[in-house]
Amino acid sequence: MGSVVRDSKGVVLGTVERVGMGFAVVAGESGKIEVEFASFAKNNKGLLINMPKAKFDAILAGGKPAN
Structure with a gap:
């Protein structure tokens, strides 16, 4: 835990704040979100998910992401 995403x-x-059954909780600047393990990938810098930061932040804020 504590891995950068x-x-x-x-x-x-x-x-990564904690790991559950089939998901990890990712803590961002404005909140937390559960991300299924299948949504993660790994590269030479560590863990990543295929979601732009703007969309991630919008989800945490409870708003609809801009297209």
Whole structure:
């Protein structure tokens, strides 16, 4: 836990706060979100998910992401 999670462009989204059955909780600047294990990938910098930071932040804020 504590691993950094980035978007597909390498922008830091947050860190893994805890791990559950089939998901990890990623804590960002404005909140937390559960991400299924299947949504994670790994590269030379560590964990990543295929979601832009703007969309991630919008989900945490409870708003609809901009297209």
